Amino acid sequence: xxxxxxxxxxxxxxxxxxxxxxxxxxxxxxxxxxxxxxxxxxxxxxxxxxxxxxxxxxxxxxxxxxxxxxxxxxxxxxxxxxxxxxxxxxxxxxxxxxxxxxxxxxxxxxxxxxxxxxxxxxxxxxxxxxxxxxxxxxxxxxxxxxxxxxxxxxxxxxxxxxxxxxxxxxxxxxxxxxxxxxxxxxxxxxxxxxxxxxxxxxxxxxxxxxxxxxxxxxxxxxxxxxxxxxxxxxxxxxxxxxxxxxxxxxxxxxxxxxxxxxxxxxxxxxxxxxxxxxxxxxxxxxxxxxxxxxxxxxxxxxxxxxxxxxxxxxxxxxxxxxxxxxxxxxxxxxxxxxxxxxxxxxxxxxxxxxxxxxxxxxxxxxxxxxxxxxxxxxxxxxx
Numbered sequence: 001x002x003x004x005x006x007x008x009x010x011x012x013x014x015x016x017x018x019x020x021x022x023x024x025x026x027x028x029x030x031x032x033x034x035x036x037x038x039x040x041x042x043x044x045x046x047x048x049x050x051x052x053x054x055x056x057x058x059x060x061x062x063x064x065x066x067x068x069x070x071x072x073x074x075x076x077x078x079x080x081x082x083x084x085x086x087x088x089x090x091x092x093x094x095x096x097x098x099x100x101x102x103x104x105x106x107x108x109x110x111x112x113x114x115x116x117x118x119x120x121x122x123x124x125x126x127x128x129x130x131x132x133x134x135x136x137x138x139x140x141x142x143x144x145x146x147x148x149x150x151x152x153x154x155x156x157x158x159x160x161x162x163x164x165x166x167x168x169x170x171x172x173x174x175x176x177x178x179x180x181x182x183x184x185x186x187x188x189x190x191x192x193x194x195x196x197x198x199x200x201x202x203x204x205x206x207x208x209x210x211x212x213x214x215x216x217x218x219x220x221x222x223x224x225x226x227x228x229x230x231x232x233x234x235x236x237x238x239x240x241x242x243x244x245x246x247x248x249x250x251x252x253x254x255x256x257x258x259x260x261x262x263x264x265x266x267x268x269x270x271x272x273x274x275x276x277x278x279x280x281x282x283x284x285x286x287x288x289x290x291x292x293x294x295x296x297x298x299x300x301x302x303x304x305x306x307x308x309x310x311x312x313x314x315x316x317x318x319x320x321x322x323x324x325x326x327x328x329x330x331x332x333x334x335x336x337x338x339x340x341x342x343x344x345x346x347x348x349x350x351x352x353x354x355x356x357x358x359x360x361x362x363x364x365x366x367x368x369x370x371x372x373x374x375x376x377x378x379x380x381x382x383x
Contacts, residue, residue, distance in 0.1 A: 003047075003060045007040035010067045017074040021082065021159065038247045039063040042254035049258060053117035055110050056257075059250060065103035072096035073161020080157050091150045097161045101142045105135040105186065111219075112193040115211045115257045120196065127189060134185030141179030211256040217268070218252020221245060274324040281319060286312045 011033065043059030050056065072093040079090035112124070119125065145163040149155045158164050201212040225245025255262065289308035 003064065004040060004044045007036070007044075007060065007064055007067070010064060010071060011036050014067050014071050014074070017071055017078070021074045021077045035246045036063055036067060039250050042250040046254060046257050050117075053257065055113055055115075055117050055253065058106055058110055058113075059253070062103050062107050065099055069097055069100040069103065070160075072099070073157075076155075076161045077157055077159065080155050081159075091155070094146050094150055094155055094157070094161070094163065095143075098139075098142045098146050101139045102135065105131075105139070108190050108193055110253060111197060111215070114197065114215050114253065115208075120200070127192065130185060131189045134182045134189065137178045137182030138186060139182075141175045141182065144175050207259070207262065210262045211259070214252045214256035214262070216252075218249045218256075221248035221252075270324070270327045274320065274327045277323050277327070278316070278320050281323075282312045282316065285315060 015033075039059055040063050043056045043061075043063065045056070046053060047056030047060060075087065076090055076093040076097060078084045079087045079093070109128075113119070119128075149163045156164050197212060197215065201209060201216065204212055222245045225248065228245075254260075286308050289311055
């Protein structure tokens with residue numbers, strides 16, 4: 001509870017400081033506030049339900065330090081860029097601003113520890129030691145400019161509180177090599193975390209497999225949306241799209257750990273893929289018809305657009321059914337098998353005359369598709 005309240009207080013302070021340094025748009029757009037709330041909320045719920053699982057605490061600590069880093073940066077900006085020299089501890093704020101770096105390094109550990117917070121084997125302890133070394137090298141290279149700037153009293157900040165230059169800093173070549181080595185180690189180990197979970201998914205079954213699907217789905221949505229946001233970075237909606245992508249990861253993690261509506265993931269995946277494919281196909285058909293009508297057949301553009309729209313609308317339902325059937329067959333096999341069993345039962349029912357055989361067939365189909373713990377069939381007898 002204390003950490004949840006702390007997250008809300010820090011968010012409120014960040015909003016005030018961002019307005020004072022004219023960076024309020026950073027929090028008011030891009031879904032930053034909902035992202036902070038979702039990360040802190042998921043971490044709080046997981047930590048409360050499973051206090052021995054470190055994943056909840058990592059999520060809370062990650063977002064708390066990230067927000068605190070922003071607060072420290074904007075506080076330093078008020079002192080060094082806006083001339084509020086009555087503010088105390090401004091050099092300390094400069095030193096605290098790079099704390100986002102070690103915070104960022106803790107988040108990938110969630111992937112490695114998912115879903116129960118335990119390492120798969122003891123050999124991963126050595127991997128974490130190497131990861132800590134790489135993180136220390138990279139973090140040292142990020143912290144050094146801030147330390148050098150404060151020591152030499154030559155602090156120059158950008159609008160977010162990052163040190164942009166310090167004419168008296170030294171050791172650039174050595175630090176650059178350390179940062180490169182650290183980043184290479186971090187990248188290799190990040191890939192090993194992902195590979196470990198992929199291999200776990202291939203070996204898993206039942207509930208564990210569904211949990212890993214939620215993790216993969218959240219990560220996949222995050223990566224896809226972040227890529228899209230870079231593609232539309234010149235538009236005003238890029239930040240909002242990025243916010244949705246960043247929020248998908250903790251949601252998938254939380255559902256996977258808490259097992260809430262765990263088995264809905266196959267349906268979500270199949271529906272998402274089906275509608276994405278249908279949308280892409282209809283956009284292609286629509287564009288092709290418009291180009292054909294205006295460029296080849298020389299129809300008026302308004303008529304071409306109207307005809308193309310009607311054709312795309314007419315194709316939507318049959319195309320969606322066919323695509324959904326194909327996607328369910330590959331990604332939602334339980335639903336596909338259930339639909340096939342129900343269709344086969346309906347076909348047999350047309351020619352059935354024996355009530356006992358129909359009753360037995362019905363019980364078999366229900367058992368196959370729904371797998372109930374207990375099944376009874378009552379037949380009303382009429383004269």
